[in-house]
Amino acid sequence: MKKIVWLCVFASSLTVVTWHGSAQNKQAISLLITGGTVIDGTGAPRRRADVRILGDKITQLGRLQPLRGERVIDATGLMVAPGFVDIHNHSERGFANDPTARSQVLQGITTLAVGPDGGSPLPIGQYLEWCEKQRLGTNVIAFVGHATVRQRVMGKDFKRTATSVEITQMAELIEQAMREGAVGLSSGLEYDIGNPATTEEVIALAAATAKYRGIYMSHVRDEADLAFDAFREAIRIGREAKLPVQISHIKLGTVGVWNKAREVVKLIEAARRSGLDVTADCYPYDAWSSTITVLVPSRKHDDPAAVKKGLDDVGGGQNVLVTSCSAHRDYEGKTLEDLAKAQGKTAVDVYIQIVKDGGAGVVCKSMVETDIKTFYQQPWVMVASDGGIGMRHPRGAGTFPRVLGRYVREWKWLSLEEAIRKMTSFPAKRLSLSERGALKPGWKADVVVFDPNAVVDHSTMTQPALEPTGVKHVLVNGVAVVADGQMTGERSGVALRH
Numbered sequence: 283m284k285k286i287v288w289l290c291v292f293a294s295s296l297t298v299v300t301w302h303g304s305a306q307n308k309q310a311i312s313l314l315i316t317g318g319t320v321i322d323g324t325g326a327p328r329r330r331a332d333v334r335i336l337g338d339k340i341t342q343l344g345r346l347q348p349l350r351g352e353r354v355i356d357a358t359g360l361m362v363a364p365g366f367v368d369i370h371n372h373s374e375r376g377f378a379n380d381p382t383a384r385s386q387v388l389q390g391i392t393t394l395a396v397g398p399d400g401g402s403p404l405p406i407g408q409y410l411e412w413c414e415k416q417r418l419g420t421n422v423i424a425f426v427g428h429a430t431v432r433q434r435v436m437g438k439d440f441k442r443t444a445t446s447v448e449i450t451q452m453a454e455l456i457e458q459a460m461r462e463g464a465v466g467l468s469s470g471l472e473y474d475i476g477n478p479a480t481t482e483e484v485i486a487l488a489a490a491t492a493k494y495r496g497i498y499m500s501h502v503r504d505e506a507d508l509a510f511d512a513f514r515e516a517i518r519i520g521r522e523a524k525l526p527v528q529i530s531h532i533k534l535g536t537v538g539v540w541n542k543a544r545e546v547v548k549l550i551e552a553a554r555r556s557g558l559d560v561t562a563d564c565y566p567y568d569a570w571s572s573t574i575t576v577l578v579p580s581r582k583h584d585d586p587a588a589v590k591k592g593l594d595d596v597g598g599g600q601n602v603l604v605t606s607c608s609a610h611r612d613y614e615g616k617t618l619e620d621l622a623k624a625q626g627k628t629a630v631d632v633y634i635q636i637v638k639d640g641g642a643g644v645v646c647k648s649m650v651e652t653d654i655k656t657f658y659q660q661p662w663v664m665v666a667s668d669g670g671i672g673m674r675h676p677r678g679a680g681t682f683p684r685v686l687g688r689y690v691r692e693w694k695w696l697s698l699e700e701a702i703r704k705m706t707s708f709p710a711k712r713l714s715l716s717e718r719g720a721l722k723p724g725w726k727a728d729v730v731v732f733d734p735n736a737v738v739d740h741s742t743m744t745q746p747a748l749e750p751t752g753v754k755h756v757l758v759n760g761v762a763v764v765a766d767g768q769m770t771g772e773r774s775g776v777a778l779r780h
């Protein structure tokens with residue numbers, strides 16, 4: 283039997299101590315996580331060890347006996363790891379609805395970086411102060427978004443190249459954000475506002491970021507047929523602006539580039555050998571969920587040739603599953619190919635009809651599993667969710683338990699130690715977080731205790747909010763936000779500044 287000694291009264295008094303800083307640390311309560319197996323986040327092999335925490339810090343690791351009056355978490359049979367660090371998270375607005383960040387901490391996330399894909403809060407300083415006032419369930423760090431500053435400077439007139447004066451103004455906003463604590467510049471060059479930017483514009487802005495030792499993190503210009511050009515562009519930006527590059531949710535999203543992950547690996551390893559610090563993250567899903575019309579980017583939804591190209595790019599109508607369709611409820615749960623066969627039509631005909639009748643929600647295959655596996659097996663690829671509070675894709679609630687349950691335990695793609703490294707010390711280092719991402723004496727007590735035999739995701743494309751199981755305890759700055767699998771309601775996260 284597991285013995286969980288956790289009293290809310292004690293937990294909330296500890297919160298007060300932690301929140302108001304270390305000056306009152308003499309009131310801090312000592313906590314021992316005992317009987318567990320420690321995976322310290324560095325990639326080192328697991329070992330039997332107890333972990334002592336005082337206030338918001340880890341103080342000791344080893345074979346330890348409980349002190350008199352010390353609180354104890356019995357972790358017998360469980361793994362004890364650093365809290366997970368999510369470098370790509372869209373919770374910036376979701377925090378207003380749920381400051382406890384339930385869907386995030388139940389996965390074991392203790393620090394998340396907001397502002398990816400070119401879209402961020404601005405000013406960053408004001409946002410981080412808001413986070414502090416809200417008191418959040420996770421620690422937060424922020425990127426400044428390229429599209430955000432681009433729109434701030436160019437207004438609605440962003441569908442063109444920027445002038446040198448405008449680029450200077452954008453650079454000033456970025457430098458201000460960096461001084462206020464942003465960790466780097468994010469871009470989303472595939473999206474409406476970022477896409478008209480030239481590579482030279484982004485290089486100039488990345489150079490402004492580099493002055494403050496920030497990184498450049500990009501949703502690259504194309505994740506489909508032109509993905510290789512897009513990766514080369516990201517590498518060029520890093521090389522010319524002289525800063526580290528993070529490729530967001532690395533992907534090969536169309537038939538034309540499927541099964542080419544080994545070639546991407548070669549491209550990126552060549553850049554790494556030449557001295558460029560380039561890394562990537564990858565989410566553990568092979569499908570996206572959106573409205574049917576995104577399949578035809580030209581928006582020519584009644585043009586059979588354009589529709590055919592859109593369906594061919596995802597491998598045909600059998601890869602497009604209708605999940606919601608108000609005009610035809612009986613279509614739900616069927617693929618375009620199923621519907622075409624039943625009606626004696628083509629998938630193109632069915633697409634055109636559905637759009638005419640008001641559209642549909644679809645889930646669509648974006649990647650082949652062998653490519654995801656290849657990426658996950660590279661030491662320079664980390665785990666990130668691209669999710670966040672309220673995300674209507676299963677990655678929002680399932681990413682980290684999914685990697686541990688499916689990729690590690692069931693499919694044996696990588697070791698548990700390596701998976702934990704990809705969730706902790708590696709992203710923490712990328713974000714220049716000090717004293718987080720590993721279990722070490724003197725470091726911050728962001729800790730996850732999970733059951734390696736049970737941890738798994740349950741969220742699906744049709745039920746994206748289903749919560750994972752197997753994550754037992756989550757401590758953020760020494761305070762339990764999850765205890766015995768349940769939310770405590772504590773909000774002990776802090777805003778982190780670069």
Ligand SMILES: [Zn+2]
Binds near residue numbers: 399501531668
């Ligand atoms: Zn993205």
